[in-house]
Amino acid sequence: MKQEVFIEALRRELSSLPKQAVDEIIADYREYIGDALAAGRREEDVIAALGDPVKLARELKAQANYRQWQDRRSFGNLIRVIMSISALGLLNVLLLVPFMLYLVLLTVGYVVSAGLTIAGVVGVIALSGHHFLGKTARDALPFSFSTSSSSSEQAKVAPGGTSGTKDADDDSDDQTPANLKSLKIVGDRFVFNLHDDSRLELVTRAGAIEVRNDGNNFRFESSSEAARHLLTKGDDGTWSIARDDVVTLELKDDDGKVSFVRSSSDPKSGVWDISSDDGDNVKLEQDEHGKTNHLTAHSGQDTVDIGNGKIAINDGHDVIRVAASDSEYTYAIVMLPIGLIGLALCIWLTRITWRSVTRYVKRQIDVVSASLDRQQTS
Amino acid sequence: MCVLAVLARGDSYAYELVSTLAETMEISEGTIYPLMRRLQAEAWVSTYLVESSSGPPRKYYSLTGTGRRSLLEMEEEWRSFVIEVNGVLEQPGIKMDTGENP
Numbered sequence: 001m002k003q004e005v006f007i008e009a010l011r012r013e014l015s016s017l018p019k020q021a022v023d024e025i026i027a028d029y030r031e032y033i034g035d036a037l038a039a040g041r042r043e044e045d046v047i048a049a050l051g052d053p054v055k056l057a058r059e060l061k062a063q064a065n066y067r068q069w070q071d072r073r074s075f076g077n078l079i080r081v082i083m084s085i086s087a088l089g090l091l092n093v094l095l096l097v098p099f100m101l102y103l104v105l106l107t108v109g110y111v112v113s114a115g116l117t118i119a120g121v122v123g124v125i126a127l128s129g130h131h132f133l134g135k136t137a138r139d140a141l142p143f144s145f146s147t148s149s150s151s152s153e154q155a156k157v158a159p160g161g162t163s164g165t166k167d168a169d170d171d172s173d174d175q176t177p178a179n180l181k182s183l184k185i186v187g188d189r190f191v192f193n194l195h196d197d198s199r200l201e202l203v204t205r206a207g208a209i210e211v212r213n214d215g216n217n218f219r220f221e222s223s224s225e226a227a228r229h230l231l232t233k234g235d236d237g238t239w240s241i242a243r244d245d246v247v248t249l250e251l252k253d254d255d256g257k258v259s260f261v262r263s264s265s266d267p268k269s270g271v272w273d274i275s276s277d278d279g280d281n282v283k284l285e286q287d288e289h290g291k292t293n294h295l296t297a298h299s300g301q302d303t304v305d306i307g308n309g310k311i312a313i314n315d316g317h318d319v320i321r322v323a324a325s326d327s328e329y330t331y332a333i334v335m336l337p338i339g340l341i342g343l344a345l346c347i348w349l350t351r352i353t354w355r356s357v358t359r360y361v362k363r364q365i366d367v368v369s370a371s372l373d374r375q376q377t378s
Numbered sequence: 379m380c381v382l383a384v385l386a387r388g389d390s391y392a393y394e395l396v397s398t399l400a401e402t403m404e405i406s407e408g409t410i411y412p413l414m415r416r417l418q419a420e421a422w423v424s425t426y427l428v429e430s431s432s433g434p435p436r437k438y439y440s441l442t443g444t445g446r447r448s449l450l451e452m453e454e455e456w457r458s459f460v461i462e463v464n465g466v467l468e469q470p471g472i473k474m475d476t477g478e479n480p
Contacts, residue, residue, distance in 0.1 A: 025415075028437060029411065031391070031393075032393050032407075032410070032411075035436075036393055049406075049408070051406055051408030052408075056411075
């Protein structure tokens with residue numbers, strides 16, 4: 001191989017480096033070849049002794065990229081170092097695929113966390129603003145307000161106290177205090193005090209029962225004997241049944257109607273519907289914790305609806321709606337720490353990654369140098 | 379280390395370095411430049427150009443203070459290594475390239 005061929009090959013391989021660096025390296029080799037020729041050696045021998053220009057260029061490039069990276073620790077420079085190391089065959093390029101995947105995941109993590117943080121900050125600021133301005137606030141969900149409305153409704157439902165009243169709030173607190181005269185909830189049992197002309201229809205787990213009181217006699221009609229036995233007579237002339245056994249309940253007397261329909265497998269959950277004969281009606285839904293999460297009261301044209309963090313009052317002409325921003329506020333407050341934790345995690349991961357890659361590259365460069373030393377001495 | 383040792387005796391240029399080293403050991407001539415660039419990057423050697431009577435200016439390499447310290451450290455390590463290995467082999471007369479290597 002002639003001198004010019006070697007120089008050209010070297011220049012071509014080094015073309016990715018800055019021109020100044022390439023020129024310097026080329027000048028070094030020219031000088032060397034010149035010295036060797038001056039010492040009386042044959043050109044072919046000298047070039048052969050220098051070795052493969054492609055391999056030399058790779059080593060020179062790896063070193064140059066590494067130095068460039070040390071001067072300026074940018075991601076692009078790091079990639080260049082990794083690529084030149086892999087060109088030396090020290091690193092399998094296939095190993096880079098999971099690494100790249102990891103970097104992509106890390107980026108996604110950054111985007112998601114940053115989005116959550118921003119959304120959380122915006123949400124908290126916006127909703128706190130509402131708080132301070134008093135537009136919608138958690139304390140503006142006045143429970144006293146709802147009770148007073150619903151109890152006035154209930155007064156209409158049960159005129160003269162014949163069917164009693166049922167206080168929604170009390171009921172949500174525990175299971176006992178329903179104070180309908182003909183229906184009480186004692187512990188986990190329904191207790192019926194049936195008087196004249198009232199009719200009780202029950203669907204139990206064992207079957208349906210119908211109880212009627214005409215005069216002083218109770219008349220039972222049941223689809224099965226087992227269902228009949230679920231109903232037990234108390235000392236004071238009342239009848240009771242375990243709440244767990246009741247699937248639906250309907251109690252009618254001359255003033256109104258109470259019905260209960262279980263809404264899930266849990267006996268505590270269900271929908272209560274209390275109506276008077278003039279069309280007034282209170283409806284409440286209880287979830288499995290026995291908590292009232294929706295209450296509707298109708299009286300004539302008036303409606304009060306409480307549920308899902310909203311109160312709506314409708315008197316047939318005007319509608320007042322109060323929506324508590326409770327849930328949005330909670331989301332915003334939850335999003336903020338999650339976003340911040342995510343961001344912190346991402347930064348931490350990045351630092352670890354950066355440090356380990358730096359260490360790895362340094363070690364690889366040491367390997368390159370060591371291989372140079374070996375070639376030097378071997 | 380060998381290059382540093384040669385340079386410790388006086389400034390030199392690439393071809394001379396290789397020739398000196400080639401007297402005592404086999405050496406791949408091409409890798410002298412990658413090696414010299416690394417030593418330069420570690421600031422163990424510095425370079426200066428000298429106009430030569432024939433052809434382009436010659437690049438001379440000279441050992442720096444840090445280079446000299448590193449060389450001393452490496453010499454120390456090398457000697458203790460040789461002593462250890464010799465101790466293991468229990469052959470005091472084992473052949474080592476002690477002449478030029480340190």
